[in-house]
Amino acid sequence: xxxxxxxxxxxxxxxxxxxxxxxxxxxxxxxxxxxxxxxxxxxxxxxxxxxxxxxxxxxxxxxxxxxxxxxxxxxxxxxxxxxxxxxxxxxxxxxxxxxxxxxxxxxxxxxxxxxxxxxxxxxxxxxxxxxxxxxxxxxxxxxxxxxxxxxxxxxxxxxxxxxxxxxxxxxxxxxxxxxxxx
Ligand SMILES: Nc1ncnc2c1ncn2[C@@H]1O[C@H](COP(=O)(O)OP(=O)(O)O)[C@@H](O)[C@H]1O
Ligand SMILES: [Mg+2]
Numbered sequence: 001x002x003x004x005x006x007x008x009x010x011x012x013x014x015x016x017x018x019x020x021x022x023x024x025x026x027x028x029x030x031x032x033x034x035x036x037x038x039x040x041x042x043x044x045x046x047x048x049x050x051x052x053x054x055x056x057x058x059x060x061x062x063x064x065x066x067x068x069x070x071x072x073x074x075x076x077x078x079x080x081x082x083x084x085x086x087x088x089x090x091x092x093x094x095x096x097x098x099x100x101x102x103x104x105x106x107x108x109x110x111x112x113x114x115x116x117x118x119x120x121x122x123x124x125x126x127x128x129x130x131x132x133x134x135x136x137x138x139x140x141x142x143x144x145x146x147x148x149x150x151x152x153x154x155x156x157x158x159x160x161x162x163x164x165x166x167x168x169x170x171x172x173x174x175x176x177x178x179x180x181x182x
Contacts, residue, residue: 020162023174026148027155030062032181036157037063038070039173044123046094049137051129054145059155060127063145064098067125071096086113095122101131110135139163141170 027033040050050067052060065078068089081087081100089096097118101110110116110132118124119137129136141161148154159170 018162019164020160021167021170022158022160023170024156024158025174025178027059027145027157028151028181029153030059033059033063033155033157034066035180036173036177037066039176040169041067041071043169043173044071046121046123047139049119049124049126049140051137051140051142052125052127052145053129053143055147058145058147060145061100063143064125064127068096068098071123085109086115091123097122097124097126099124099126101126101128104128104131107133107135139165141166 027036044050052063054060061080068078069075071091072089076089078098079087081098082102085101085104086097086099089098095118097115099113099115104110115124115126116135119126119135119140126132129140140163141159144158144160146156146158148156159174161167161170
């Protein structure tokens, strides 16, 4: 048991023709992050792109590793692509790309690595997406992880999207996650 109150705060903001939806909730332990990532993994299709933001140690790689292992259906070694920048996994129906752009030195590398094409055709998980510049994918699901003061094992996650294709998936996943937690 943990002592946190579990709640999701949902915010819908309208600007011009775009609706942004934002949900924030607590991930009290690493296992909770694994659970949420596994739930999301099941519903991803080719062309889906997840942008993972947050400071070093926030849990971006933990989330990505859990999602990849769940989707692969096995405990495969999932190294952090800190130096390779990208790591690619084969799924029966598509490829799953895991990128860490912290050490990206030029935007040209995004094209050269094949990441710009993968963002349209594969499933992509991208750490440090602020490095994407003009390649920023507007259709992406945005996940921002942050540390929680005085709770070493807890993280807060904020999920944001404007593309309505995420509405059902995230609505369903967050409901399931919060129901199981309460
Ligand atoms: N609730 C949590 N969710 C995810 N990771 C957590 C959580 N609590 C503690 N951690 C730990 O924080 C660390 C996060 O490291 P990592 O995923 O490599 O961070 P990042 O990729 O954001 O730099 C891991 O050691 C993980 O076990
Ligand atoms: Mg990382």
